[in-house]
Amino acid sequence: MKSYLGHPFWQTTIVIVTAFAVIRFGIPYLPPLIGLASAPVPSTVVFQYTVTVIVGLLVWASSNEERWQAFKGPIWSLLVRPEQRVLRGILLVLIPGLVAFITYDTVRPKFAAPPTLRSIHPAPPSQITFRGETMVLDRLENPLRAAGRTDEASATGKTVYYQNCMPCHGDYLDGLGHFATGFSPQPLPLRGGGTIAQLTESFVFWRIAKGGPGLPREGAPWNSAMPAWEEFLTADEIWAVIIFLYQQAGVSPRTWGEVVE
Numbered sequence: 334m335k336s337y338l339g340h341p342f343w344q345t346t347i348v349i350v351t352a353f354a355v356i357r358f359g360i361p362y363l364p365p366l367i368g369l370a371s372a373p374v375p376s377t378v379v380f381q382y383t384v385t386v387i388v389g390l391l392v393w394a395s396s397n398e399e400r401w402q403a404f405k406g407p408i409w410s411l412l413v414r415p416e417q418r419v420l421r422g423i424l425l426v427l428i429p430g431l432v433a434f435i436t437y438d439t440v441r442p443k444f445a446a447p448p449t450l451r452s453i454h455p456a457p458p459s460q461i462t463f464r465g466e467t468m469v470l471d472r473l474e475n476p477l478r479a480a481g482r483t484d485e486a487s488a489t490g491k492t493v494y495y496q497n498c499m500p501c502h503g504d505y506l507d508g509l510g511h512f513a514t515g516f517s518p519q520p521l522p523l524r525g526g527g528t529i530a531q532l533t534e535s536f537v538f539w540r541i542a543k544g545g546p547g548l549p550r551e552g553a554p555w556n557s558a559m560p561a562w563e564e565f566l567t568a569d570e571i572w573a574v575i576i577f578l579y580q581q582a583g584v585s586p587r588t589w590g591e592v593v594e
C-alpha cells in the first residue's frame with residue numbers, strides 16, 4: 334500500500350478520482366450548508382474541471398525526468414510485459430466495449446413516458462396558518478365583500494396589483510406580463526374560462542398567501558415562481574386584490590353553495 338502511495342502513477346490516479354468525486358458529488362452538497370437548495374454541477378463543467386486536473390497532473394508528473402519514468406512504469410509494464418497478458422486482454426475488450434456502449438447509449442432513441450401532468454388547481458388544504466394565525470379555508474368568505482366594502486377594496490386592490498402582480502400576470506390579467514416568458518410554468522391568466530372564475534375566493538386567498546412554495550405534492554414537479562405574498566401583504570390587502578381581480582376579469586367567484594365537481 335505504502336509503495337502505491339509513493340508512486341507518481343498511483344498518486345495521480347488517486348488525485349484524479351478524488352477531484353472528480355468532489356466536483357461531481359461533493360459540490361452539490363455545499364449550498365444546503367448555507368440554507369440554499371442543492372444544485373447539480375452541469376456535466377460540461379465536471380468535464381472541464383476534470384480535464385484541467387488531469388492536464389495539471391501530467392505537467393507535474395513530466396516536470397521531472399525521474400518522476401516521469403516512474404509514472405510511465407505501470408503503463409509500460411501493462412502494455413509490454415508478458416505476465417500482464419491476461420489483464421491486457423481484458424482491457425483490450427473492456428475499453429472498446431465501454432466506448433461502444435457509451436456511443437450506443439447517446440444515439441439510441443429514448444422513448445420516455447411524458448412527465449405526469451401537473452395539477453393546475455390542486456386541492457387546497459382545509460386550513461392554513463396566515464402570519465401565525467390559523468385560518469379555516471372551508472366556507473371562508475371574503476370579509477371585505479361581506480362587509481360591502483367592495484369599492485374601497487377594489488381601489489386598494491388595484492394599487493396592490495400594479496405594485497406587485499403586473500410584471501408577471503400582465504396588465505390585462507392574461508398572464509402575459511413582461512417577465513412571464515422567463516418562468517416555467519408561466520404565470521397563470523386570471524381572466525377567461527378555467528381561471529379564477531371557477532375558484533372560490535378562499536382558494537385564491539390560499540394561492541396568493543402561500544404561492545409556489547405552498548403548493549401540495551400534486552402541484553409538483555415544477556418550480557412555480559409565484560411568491561408567497563403573506564410575507565409582504567396583509568390579509569386585507571390580499572382580500573382587496575382578490576376583489577380587484579374578479580372585477581377586472583368581469584367574473585364572479587364560485588360560491589360555496591355550488592356543487593363541487
Ligand code: HEC
Pocket residue numbers: 453454493494497498499500501502512516518519520521522527528529537540541544545548557558559560562574
Ligand atoms: C414572479 C412572478 C409572479 C408574481 C410577481 C405574481 N405571480 Fe401569481 N403566479 C405566478 C406563477 C408562475 C403562477 C402559476 C404557478 C402557480 O400556480 O403557482 C401564479 C399563479 C397565481 C395564482 C393561481 C391562479 C390559479 O388559477 O390557480 C393566483 C391567484 C395568482 N398567481 C395571483 C397573484 C397575485 C394577486 C399577485 C400579486 C400580489 C401575483 N400573483 C404575483 C407568478 C407570479
